[in-house]
Amino acid sequence: MRLRTDWRASVALVGTVLKYLAVPLVIPVVVALIYGESVFPFVATIALTIAVGHGLERLELDPDMQIREAMLFVAISWLAVAAVGAVPYVLAGWGTESTLADPVNALFESMSGFTTTGATVLGEISLEQHSHAVMMWRQLTQWLGGMGIIVLMVAILPEVAVSGAQLIESEAPGPELQKLTPRIAETARILWLVYFVFTAVYIALLYGFHLAGMAPNMGLYNAIAHGFTTLPTGGFSPEADSVAAFSAIVQWTAVPFMIIAGTNFALFWHVFSGEGHRFVRNSEFRAYIAAIAGLTVLLAGMLYTGTAPALSGLGGITEGVLENSLRQSAFQIASLLTSTGYATSDFVEWTSTGKIVLLFAMLVGGSAGSTGGGVKVVRWLIVFKFLRRELFTASHPEVVRPIRLGGNVVDEDAIRGVLGFTFMYLFIFAVASLFLALDASRIGYTLTPLEAFSASLATIGNIGPGFGSVGPYGNYLAFPDSSKLLMVFLMWIGRLEIVPVLVLLTGGFWTR
Structure with missing residues (x-):
């Protein structure tokens, strides 16, 4: 038994994506300077991103990836970008009572941003506590994730464009990619x-x-x-x-x-x-x-x-x-x-x-x-x-x-692909609804079936608000950390349309 997936090539290319993520991080630095706010959370994140990106790029790089390497690269990239996006939240809230100083909350907010879900752990008071720069970074994560991080990388980086069709197929929303040129x-x-x-x-x-x-x-x-x-x-x-x-x-x-x-x-x-x-x-x-x-x-x-x-x-x-x-x-x-x-x-x-x-x-x-x-x-x-x-x-x-x-x-x-996706979508959404309800009862948090149902649908569908406590003027802060991490997973697989992530959990993906 031996590996059939060249994970080193995928991870090396993730390093390239992280390295270039330092560029949009300059925007909140400019906003911080305009409003006289601290630039440390963003400058430190830029340094960390460049260092980690260069480190990962030192792995063997084979830009001509096959479908397995493409799916692995896309799945890991979105998870890595969300993790890096959470760092400014944690650093900005360090030593304060900020909601986003908690790493789980920060990861939830970052994944929600990049996947354009819009679910939040911030309430009215929490929104007012954060600087203009932090809030602008929160907005910018959604714009970067909207058309797709990998689509952007394919557009600007020749080393990524070599396998561009495979990569965009794994990231693009919908059952097919329409080539315009x-x-x-x-x-x-x-x-x-x-x-x-x-x-x-x-x-x-x-x-x-x-x-x-x-x-x-x-x-x-x-x-x-x-x-x-x-x-x-x-x-x-x-x-x-x-x-x-x-x-x-x-x-x-x-x-x-x-x-x-x-x-x-x-x-x-x-x-x-x-x-x-x-x-x-x-x-x-x-x-x-x-x-x-x-x-x-x-x-x-x-x-x-x-x-x-x-x-x-x-x-x-x-x-x-x-x-x-x-x-x-x-x-x-x-x-x-x-x-x-x-x-x-x-x-x-x-x-x-x-x-x-x-x-x-x-x-x-x-x-x-x-x-x-x-x-x-x-x-x-x-x-x-x-x-x-x-x-x-x-x-x-x-x-x-x-x-x-x-x-x-x-x-x-x-047609079989569409039916398979729809079944997996509805099945995962139903199972996640049950888990959210049971997990909430474990800590004594009152969550109605409609709230659990809508929270699951709102995260796997990248919708954001649901009903009840997670309505348009509510938030997800009261959920236990285990539920928040599940919803981070739902947002991740929902944005990538399930298959590129779940296939990584199968033995046949990795070994012959």
Whole structure:
């Protein structure tokens, strides 16, 4: 028996990723200097990252990796980046009562950031305790993780681009990779360019509203902070009230950008290239927009008529108020369906009918090739078409009926992959829900079945908020450390779509 996976090549390339992680760490250093805050947490992390990265690079480096080495590299990279991302939190809170001084809390917050989950252990008071630099790093982790750390490395590093197709296949959200150009590195650069442009436009709009007097508290810092977390469908906000802290025009503006973030970014490149018809012909995009529109109209009707109760406080009154009903509905559906996790109202206080609509939105997920989390719309389309085919062939066993998407036949291997992923996703989510409930009862923490259910779904789906104590204005701090570490694992496998991580636990992956 001997190893069939060249782990040294994978780990050596992880060193390269860590070394270049020092570059974005310069941004919070600049923010700290602007606001007169300590730069030590970030300078020390930069030094540590470069040292560890160089050390790992000394291992044998074979850039032409096969599928096993690619999956190992991607899985370890995301775990290593989250671990490094936690270091500034721990150092900044050292010797204080900061929530993030605890390494488990710091790792939870960092993994939530890089995987764009948006689940947090910080409450209103905790948010106010942290410096502008620490909060900006928290926002930046989501922007880096949105389009994908490995996609970025493929775009800028030739030694990584050699095996770029294998790597992006292991990291990219969705069942398939759509190459936009013959060279995978160029495709990666195109995706990041589209992502960057939308982020810049969104930040410019937010700050423009501030300059025009339409969003008084949306200064440059907040505009950048929310730009860093909207396009990656992350949902972190430096404001305790999330987007409810801002005017209605900011909330309305966030809706289309969240929808954009949940759309396959390759479609936008086709539009820029003069092939706008691809939007209309794309079956996943049509289903995605139909789901958002249908759920928005349904929820708006509930809010307007009082079926989901009239809101007060942050959300304002919706019953009988058409504009607010539409705005609250459109915002929450776009936020949860795309896994962004922002909030403009505390939907924990809604009736069960309103929560069911939101829960359904959480299960749908964004599009393949987007920054959105969840199962993904294209997978649900394939699952439903598969079930319809099974019902048809039960009474017509002699008929061969392929499954088609957009006029193209879906390969049977791809169908099996989608079914396998969906089963694993739902199974792990169910088992994790049970563990969270049992673990909470072990320490005497009251956790309802709905809260355990939503916490599991919110972390494996990279959604962020759930219901009850983990609602949009709650947090995950009260969970025992064992539950937090489980949710770190759920966020990790959820972002990488399960297989690249779980396959590492099989004996056949390592030995012949």
